Each structure stands twice: as structure tokens, then as C-alpha cells.
Amino acid sequence: MTDLKYTAEHEWIRTEGNVLTVGITAYAADKLGEIVFAELPSAGSSVEAGKVVAEVESTKSVGEVFAPVSGTVTEVNADVVDNPDFINDSPLDKGWLFKIEVEDTSVLDGDEFITVDEYNALIGE
Amino acid sequence: LTDNAVISSRFSPLHQVHVDAGASFTDFAGWQMPVRYSSELEEHHAVRNAAGLFDLSHMAEIIVAGPESAAFLDYALCGKISAIAIGQAKYSLLLSEDGGIIDDVIVYRTHENRYKVVANAGNRFQAAGALAGRSAGFDATVVDESDQFALVAVQGPAARAILEALPGLELPSALADMRYYWSALGTYEGSEVLVARTGYTGEDGFELYVTASQAESLWVNLMAAGSEHGLVPAGLACRDTLRLEAGMPLYGHELTTNILPAQAGLGRVVALKKEGDFVGRAASEVGPPEDARVLVGLVSEGRRAGRAGYPLFAGGADGDAEVGVITSGALSPTLGHPIAMAYVAPQFSEIGTDLFIDVRGKRIPASVTALPFYKRKATE
Numbered sequence: 290m291t292d293l294k295y296t297a298e299h300e301w302i303r304t305e306g307n308v309l310t311v312g313i314t315a316y317a318a319d320k321l322g323e324i325v326f327a328e329l330p331s332a333g334s335s336v337e338a339g340k341v342v343a344e345v346e347s348t349k350s351v352g353e354v355f356a357p358v359s360g361t362v363t364e365v366n367a368d369v370v371d372n373p374d375f376i377n378d379s380p381l382d383k384g385w386l387f388k389i390e391v392e393d394t395s396v397l398d399g400d401e402f403i404t405v406d407e408y409n410a411l412i413g414e
Numbered sequence: 415l416t417d418n419a420v421i422s423s424r425f426s427p428l429h430q431v432h433v434d435a436g437a438s439f440t441d442f443a444g445w446q447m448p449v450r451y452s453s454e455l456e457e458h459h460a461v462r463n464a465a466g467l468f469d470l471s472h473m474a475e476i477i478v479a480g481p482e483s484a485a486f487l488d489y490a491l492c493g494k495i496s497a498i499a500i501g502q503a504k505y506s507l508l509l510s511e512d513g514g515i516i517d518d519v520i521v522y523r524t525h526e527n528r529y530k531v532v533a534n535a536g537n538r539f540q541a542a543g544a545l546a547g548r549s550a551g552f553d554a555t556v557v558d559e560s561d562q563f564a565l566v567a568v569q570g571p572a573a574r575a576i577l578e579a580l581p582g583l584e585l586p587s588a589l590a591d592m593r594y595y596w597s598a599l600g601t602y603e604g605s606e607v608l609v610a611r612t613g614y615t616g617e618d619g620f621e622l623y624v625t626a627s628q629a630e631s632l633w634v635n636l637m638a639a640g641s642e643h644g645l646v647p648a649g650l651a652c653r654d655t656l657r658l659e660a661g662m663p664l665y666g667h668e669l670t671t672n673i674l675p676a677q678a679g680l681g682r683v684v685a686l687k688k689e690g691d692f693v694g695r696a697a698s699e700v701g702p703p704e705d706a707r708v709l710v711g712l713v714s715e716g717r718r719a720g721r722a723g724y725p726l727f728a729g730g731a732d733g734d735a736e737v738g739v740i741t742s743g744a745l746s747p748t749l750g751h752p753i754a755m756a757y758v759a760p761q762f763s764e765i766g767t768d769l770f771i772d773v774r775g776k777r778i779p780a781s782v783t784a785l786p787f788y789k790r791k792a793t794e
């Protein structure tokens with residue numbers, strides 16, 4: 290968990306080599322309510338930082354998930370399409386959404402990527 | 415994810431009870447109200463199958479009293495309020511001069527010359543102000559007593575059994591004899607309570623108006639009385655999906671000052687046959703233009719719901735004729751598929767009409783259907 294990065298858009302990013310696993314935070318999942326639908330990008334597709342690449346919906350609202358970085362989607366979590374509640378129940382583990390391969394992980398050194406402490410301060414916890 | 419943080423400042427008299435119960439809160443018309451306690455889906459199903467307990471203390475209670483109260487309300491509201499008996503309740507609308515809907519209200523006749531008008535929290539001041547302004551010339555007073563009351567609703571098939579098991583509640587007659595949209599004044603632990611067989615969930619249920627200082631005792635004792643009946647505390651998230659399934663309009667979504675009652679399917683609520691003038695009468699007699707959009711229900715397949723504000727298109731998946739807009743929508747927890755209410759051009763309002771919802775750039779087929787989406791099975 291030590292290498293997790295967060296964004297102000299309530300996403301978390303885990304780095305393994307050049308592959309970044311992306312999900313949404315427990316705080317965001319809780320704010321949305323019980324998630325009943327998730328739409329994920331296609332594996333193999335190119336995504337652009339800051340663009341909407343996935344959507345998660347509760348009965349009440351829709352959350353857009355932005356690509357935190359530009360790259361290629363290598364894998365998506367098909368399990369959350371069948372079990373969207375994984376995003377609420379296990380946001381950092383079974384509720385991961387997609388993996389993006391980047392050429393250079395130094396992109397995560399940017400100011401928009403924050404530590405867990407900075408994220409917790411952002412959400413007031 | 416986008417996050418709409420809202421600063422709000424008002425708290426229910428039950429706020430600490432909700433905090434202690436682990437509720438998540440949402441801003442509703444400037445109030446911090448429980449949006450869910452644990453799971454809005456479980457809360458929804460509990461109301462359909464057992465019972466849910468709602469805190470609705472944000473609702474506005476406006477007391478109308480005086481010898482000409484009935485005549486005044488006949489003038490101020492679109493319904494024939496003078497026709498209801500003591501103990502009876504009536505759904506009505508507060509119209510503007512041009513016939514638009516300022517608020518939808520429930521009027522309870524509590525005494526010969528005294529009525530409780532319950533308005534939406536977000537319209538409290540508009541409703542109280544309009545009523546006060548319209549009372550000129552009538553021997554009737556209008557007093558906004560919202561801050562003195564708490565409102566707790568027990569909704570679901572077990573609601574009556576739960577209230578019957580509530581200690582401290584004294585009513586003049588048995589709850590079993592109280593009909594839908596009737597009410598009775600009684601006491602709860604010695605203080606006045608208005609118990610009404612009304613609600614906003616499509617289930618049997620009761621609403622209890624008590625003084626704010628009684629709210630916590632009432633809530634705690636209801637939870638205890640309901641434990642063996644499956645009662646759960648229920649938040650505003652499930653209240654919205656429950657009322658949507660029941661085809662009930664929500665002010666600000668299906669009802670606005672720009673909508674005439676006839677467009678919302680509420681023409682029957684406007685008592686054009688009653689004698690005397692009422693605010694909005696002339697405009698209601700003319701009615702909306704022939705091409706005015708009308709409220710319909712929509713059903714679709716899959717799990718992706720149309721939401722408020724999403725446009726509707728006719729002419730196939732590529733059609734470019736926008737013919738309507740969704741006002742409320744959700745994946746129905748009871749039915750398992752998306753449902754929505756929408757305003758559409760009248761030529762597309764017939765049941766069975768195929769339309770497309772533009773869900774953030776993707777077209778999803780939907781079909782016009784009759785409201786409500788869900789109707790409870792008749793009991794007893």
C-alpha cells in the first residue's frame with residue numbers, strides 16, 4: 290500500500306513496473322452510494338490523461354472516472370462489471386477498475402498525484 | 415470523480431441519533447439529512463417488504479387557522495379543501511397566477527377551523543409567503559411552525575403493526591380503522607401527535623408529526639417496537655427510488671413553476687368545478703398549449719439509467735429530433751431495470767412509443783410506459 294498515489298478526483302493508483310492499476314477511493318465510493326453499474330474502457334484502447342474513461346453509477350448518481358495518465362489500457366476488471374458492489378466493499382483490492390501501461394512512471398511525480406496523507410487532508414479526514 | 419460538496423447549516427432534531435446510527439448525510443434544501451444508514455438498496459427493499467423509518471423533519475409545516483380557513487384555502491390552493499372532513503388529508507397544489515406549480519402540499523384538516531399544510535423543505539418560504547399573501551381579506555391566520563415540528567414516517571407493510579406496538583401512543587380509534595389519506599390527533603407520551611396514513615413510498619405507512627423535543631424518544635421507541643418486524647432506519651436515497659417506482663412526482667424535478675398541473679398528469683387535482691376564484695384558475699381553465707410536453711414513464715433494459723436532464727430522441731438511434739427530457743431516473747431496485755420519468759412532446763407520449771435516451775453521448779432505447787412503475791399488492 291505504501292506506493293499508492295491519489296488524485297483530487299478521488300482515484301488511487303498502484304504502480305507495478307510500467308503498469309498502473311487504477312480504482313476509486315473508499316471515500317468516493319461511499320459518497321456515490323451503492324454502485325450498481327460500472328462501465329470500463331476496452332483493453333487495448335489508448336486513453337488520454339484527464340479524459341473520462343470509466344463510469345460508475347449508484348441508484349442515485351453517476352461518477353465519472355478520469356484517466357489519471359495517458360497510456361494504453363492493458364486490462365480491465367471484469368469482475369466489477371458483474372459485481373459492482375466490489376467497488377464499495379473492497380475499493381483498493383477487488384474493486385480495482387483498470388490498468389494502464391505507461392512509457393515512463395515519472396509522470397506520477399507531478400503535483401496532481403498526492404500521497405495518502407495529502408488525500409486524507411483533502412477529504413477532511 | 416466529481417464531487418459536489420455543499421455547505422449546509424440546518425440539522426434535524428434527530429441529527430445526533432443519525433450520527434450515532436452511522437448515517438451518511440446529504441444536503442437537502444439546506445438541511446443535512448441522512449442519505450443512507452448502511453445500504454440504500456437494503457433500505458429500499460426493507461420498505462417494500464417490511465418497514466423503514468424516515469426522518470422528514472426538514473418538511474415545512476404551515477398552520478392555517480380561523481373561521482374562514484376553508485374558504486381561504488379554497489382560494490389559495492387549487493383543490494376543494496373545504497370539502498374535506500376533520501381528520502381527512504388532501505394532496506393539493508399551490509399555483510401561481512399563470513398556473514405554474516409553486517409547490518405540492520398535503521393539507522390535513524386537524525380541527526373544524528384549523529389545517530396543517532405540509533410543504534417541501536425547499537419551498538418553505540415560497541409556500542408560507544404565498545399563503546400569507548393570499549390570506550388578505552380572509553379571517554384566517556397563516557403561521558409557519560416548521561421549526562417546532564419533527565416528522566417521522568414509518569413506511570412499509572409492517573408499519574401498522576409497528577405503530578400498534580409503540581408504547582406511549584394514544585389515539586382516539588384503532589389504527590386499523592384509519593383509511594389512506596386520513597389522520598388523527600392523539601398523544602405521544604402526553605404531547606400532541608398527528609398520525610396520518612400518508613407517505614411517499616408507494617407502500618402502506620404512517621407519518622407522525624410531533625413537537626421537536628419528542629422526536630428522539632419517538633424515533634428510539636419506534637426502532638425498538640419495529641425490531642421484530644424488520645424495521646430499519648431509511649435515508650433519502652431510498653426514499654427517492656421508492657417514490658420514483660411509485661410514480662410520485664418530486665418538486666424541482668417533475669413539478670416546477672414552468673409546469674402546469676395538466677402536463678404533470680395532475681389535472682384531476684385542480685378543482686375547476688369548485689365555486690369561486692382561486693389563484694391560477696384562469697390559466698388552468700385555458701390549460702397548457704396543445705404541443706406542451708407531458709409527463710410519461712420510461713422503462714429500458716440493462717442497468718444504465720437515464721438521469722435528470724438527459725435528453726430523449728425519436729426517430730431511431732441516430733434520430734436528431736429531441737422530443738423530451740428526463741426529470742428523474744434510476745435503476746429500479748424492485749424491478750431490476752432502469753426506470754425514469756420524463757417530459758415528452760405529446761405525439762411521443764403514447765404507451766409503447768420507442769424513444770432513445772442520450773446517456774452522455776450514447777443512445778439507449780427506452781419505451782414509454784404507464785405510471786406507476788410499481789403498485790403494491792392490495793392488502794386486507
